[in-house]
Amino acid sequence: MDQLLSRREQLAPAQDAARAGDALLVGRYVNEAMRFAPIGPGVLRTTTRDFVVGRDRWYATTVPKGTTVMIATQSAMFDDALFDDPDDFASTVTSTTSCCTDQVSTITSASTSPRL
Numbered sequence: 001m002d003q004l005l006s007r008r009e010q011l012a013p014a015q016d017a018a019r020a021g022d023a024l025l026v027g028r029y030v031n032e033a034m035r036f037a038p039i040g041p042g043v044l045r046t047t048t049r050d051f052v053v054g055r056d057r058w059y060a061t062t063v064p065k066g067t068t069v070m071i072a073t074q075s076a077m078f079d080d081a082l083f084d085d086p087d088d089f090a091s092t093v094t095s096t097t098s099c100c101t102d103q104v105s106t107i108t109s110a111s112t113s114p115r116l
Contacts, residue, residue: 001033002037003089004029004033014026017029040074041070041072041074042070042072042074043073045070045071047063047064047066049065050062050063051063
């Protein structure tokens with residue numbers, strides 16, 4: 001929440017949305033604040049099979065089964081392929097939650113276990 005408190009131009013409309021009971025807009029402000037200051041920089045997972053990171057790219061790399069990897073969700077939050085202006089705090093961003101989820105889902109299975 002420090003992100004909203006340090007951005008007065010964003011804090012006032014976020015407060016207005018809260019007072020108006022606009023949960024969707026408040027959620028966008030919260031998600032955007034969390035994009036700038038996430039709880040953690042990523043998640044650790046252990047591969048349960050060989051996995052190719054960056055498939056069909058020049059940097060494609062096979063991660064062998066049993067390897068512990070860190071999925072850097074924080075860097076995904078500033079990926080200019082996902083955000084028009086990743087350094088801009090924008091309450092209009094609607095893909096903040098799915099950005100992280102999509103990045104992790106691409107690499108991990110649907111289970112809640114810390115295994116790929």
